[in-house]
Amino acid sequence: MEFVQTIQETKNIIKEWEKSGFTIGLVPTMGFLHEGHESLIKKAASENDKVVVSIFVNPIQFGPTEDLDTYPRNLDRDKKVCENAGTNLIFNPAPEEMYFDNAVTSVTVGELTNGLCGSKRPIHFQGVCTVVSKLFNIVTPDKAYFGEKDAQQLAVIKRMVRDLNFDIDIIGCPIVREEDGLAKSSRNTYLSDSERKAALVLNESLKLAKKALENGEVHASKLTHVISEKINSEPLAKIDYIEIVDSIDLKPVCKISSSILVAIAVYIGKTRLIDNFTWNTNDNK
């Protein structure tokens, strides 16, 4: 496994691989890898000749009051996870390698970034789309892998790839959960013991909503109510948003008649966690 910190060296290795006709899978990450990332890397390894994992805590996708400085890091462990999961190259640039002081170019995906996390984190998706565009141009992968936990990110990246004609297949991979149901996240490490228990309320509230759908509920407002009631029953939890949206264009839906995304963001103490599921009206048939 190669460990590379410069753009040029990465490009050089990629060019050699392309000359040999190898297909390339990219897994963009911010490091502090968990089993969710691992599942992306393994899937990439099963579908491509070569796998690149980028590990880069991207400063421009964090707002001024967010957790850029405290975002958890453990490069030594990340290297082991990558190696074991079948990575061929880790790309781990410093921020100054990725951004010139006078960098002024950004990629934005309108509309899809207005709601959900986009409305709470106004610069977030511009930062994500810009860095992902850069990674795509540096690594030129055939396929790129993103977790379905960041459902809005996945929808936004898919739209960006379509709109800008990137010749890359975007592969979404299922949420990986702890045994008790909490979605894996690098930010789970922020939680105290009592918060860790309280965090179960995210998945549990979604399970209630799913049950309601299975029982034939078609009103988004009822689903929202089911979820909010459950979350509000947990004293350490504070709702950031509960949204029922079309799974493709992320526009809010009132009556469930197509494929929907049920997405929530909840503060557990000071830690903001997200979770979601998608539901197709055919799922009940």
Next chain:
Amino acid sequence: MEFVQTIQETKNIIKEWEKSGFTIGLVPTMGFLHEGHESLIKKAASENDKVVVSIFVNPIQFGPTEDLDTYPRNLDRDKKVCENAGTNLIFNPAPEEMYFDNAVTSVTVGELTNGLCGSKRPIHFQGVCTVVSKLFNIVTPDKAYFGEKDAQQLAVIKRMVRDLNFDIDIIGCPIVREEDGLAKSSRNTYLSDSERKAALVLNESLKLAKKALENGEVHASKLTHVISEKINSEPLAKIDYIEIVDSIDLKPVCKISSSILVAIAVYIGKTRLIDNFTWNTNDNK
């Protein structure tokens, strides 16, 4: 020479070329080709195995009051110009081929697009950067060719390519002029006979500024005065802007001490024309 109207067919041909190891030069145009474009195509043909010319009047770079509907077109003549200059593939998509109805992704280059044409045409450069990004992803050229007449566009594209890590060399090519000095432009066709004569004032005013620089002038305000006095002497001409800026970051300069761009936009009747020259302080040594 291939003439292709779909993205997929273009990609297929490009992939075959890449398999054969051919280098590819791209000349993005809006058609109605003149000797300026021809010089770009010939340069591309001399430096690459294959040359792609895109002919696409890009709707998203025109403001609502601009000349999208009347922009001159002559595809038959364009094909001949392309063939004679050494083009291998013309990519001529319809607007619906390039933009889905629900396209929402855009590429912006901040700061560099605040002044000059950017301040007069607020959505222009976002439209340019977005379509050029798309063309880069579709054609994946090794080199792309742009005229120095659109000096701000050239600086903006160079910055975009650097910031987003496109692996493409951007080649600027000198302004091609009519015998009497008017910069070649597809929009020159809008001019009446008297306007055509009046339009000479653009180049003539720039020549006066250049002479002042050669004579040691270092104050931007003096250059602006020389240019505006000349343009104002022509009754059919109306100044849109006169700007003296750093040639790389396009920030206004007061005292000339580096490489500068002297750029003007002038209405001749209803037709807006641009012209410019770059000047390096070393040019006098």
